[in-house]
Amino acid sequence: MRVTILGSGTNLHPTRAAAGYLIQTDRPILLDFGPRTLSNLLKTDVDRHTIQYLLFTHYHADHFSDFLTFFFDAICHSKFSSVRPDLTIYGPPGTKRLFRMMFRTFPNFADTPFRVILKEVKDQSFQIGETRVMPLPMTHTDQQVCLGYRVEHQGRSAAFSGDAMASPNLVSLCRDVDVAILDCSFSSHAPGGSHMHAEECGKVAKKAKAKKLVLSHFYETADRSNVVAQARRFFPGPIVKGKDLLALQVGSKVPT
Numbered sequence: 001m002r003v004t005i006l007g008s009g010t011n012l013h014p015t016r017a018a019a020g021y022l023i024q025t026d027r028p029i030l031l032d033f034g035p036r037t038l039s040n041l042l043k044t045d046v047d048r049h050t051i052q053y054l055l056f057t058h059y060h061a062d063h064f065s066d067f068l069t070f071f072f073d074a075i076c077h078s079k080f081s082s083v084r085p086d087l088t089i090y091g092p093p094g095t096k097r098l099f100r101m102m103f104r105t106f107p108n109f110a111d112t113p114f115r116v117i118l119k120e121v122k123d124q125s126f127q128i129g130e131t132r133v134m135p136l137p138m139t140h141t142d143q144q145v146c147l148g149y150r151v152e153h154q155g156r157s158a159a160f161s162g163d164a165m166a167s168p169n170l171v172s173l174c175r176d177v178d179v180a181i182l183d184c185s186f187s188s189h190a191p192g193g194s195h196m197h198a199e200e201c202g203k204v205a206k207k208a209k210a211k212k213l214v215l216s217h218f219y220e221t222a223d224r225s226n227v228v229a230q231a232r233r234f235f236p237g238p239i240v241k242g243k244d245l246l247a248l249q250v251g252s253k254v255p256t
């Protein structure tokens with residue numbers, strides 16, 4: 001399994017795209033689609049028209065807005081070049097209502113030349129090819145369900161917190177995982193609501209016995225302090241500060 005960080009920042013970070021990850025197992029899977037992550041996807045070796053599976057943690061715009069460009073491009077490509085394969089979109093409760101409203105409202109979104117399948121998930125595991133995906137509700141804001149996802153393939157695992165505060169669910173999502181990619185919106189010197197700061201990320205990774213911790217989803221304030229050192233006060237294992245287009249190899253290489 002290989003995980004490429006398409007976006008390690010938030011909404012309007014000056015140097016980082018917002019939330020988004022490319023997961024490559026037996027097939028490519030996108031997790032979240034925040035602003036500027038589509039541009040980073042174009043810099044990878046994955047043809048965007050081959051992507052058939054999208055996972056959304058929640059629908060704050062910093063995790064979602066590039067979907068609109070991606071989808072319009074997919075429609076144009078299918079009409080004027082060649083029809084792309086089906087697209088399956090997984091997300092928390094509310095996903096069907098949101099996408100159906102969008103498909104009805106945006107010009108050209110209603111009649112796609114390819115099939116779009118919407119699936120609402122919450123805490124039941126499901127299979128994408130040989131890849132096992134386990135969603136679990138996180139603690140973020142009261143207005144919506146925000147999911148974390150654990151992805152397993154050929155005995156290797158990666159956990160994505162999405163936007164999350166520390167919680168027992170987050171610890172179980174990351175239990176013994178090879179790589180835990182956690183919401184480190186804030187420095188421990190300037191914590192904020194609805195997200196974790198670096199020390200909390202370290203504590204969660206330690207409690208869960210994660211093998212590696214990747215910090216991501218930085219606000220500018222987090223970038224200005226040493227978040228790795230803060231997380232290290234609690235987590236003894238390897239810690240990586242996420243950056244856009246950083247590729248993390250989790251276990252054996254994807255056959256090419």
Ligand SMILES: [Zn+2]
Pocket residue numbers: 058060140163
């Ligand atoms: Zn959010």
Ligand SMILES: [Zn+2]
Pocket residue numbers: 010019060062063163217
């Ligand atoms: Zn966010």
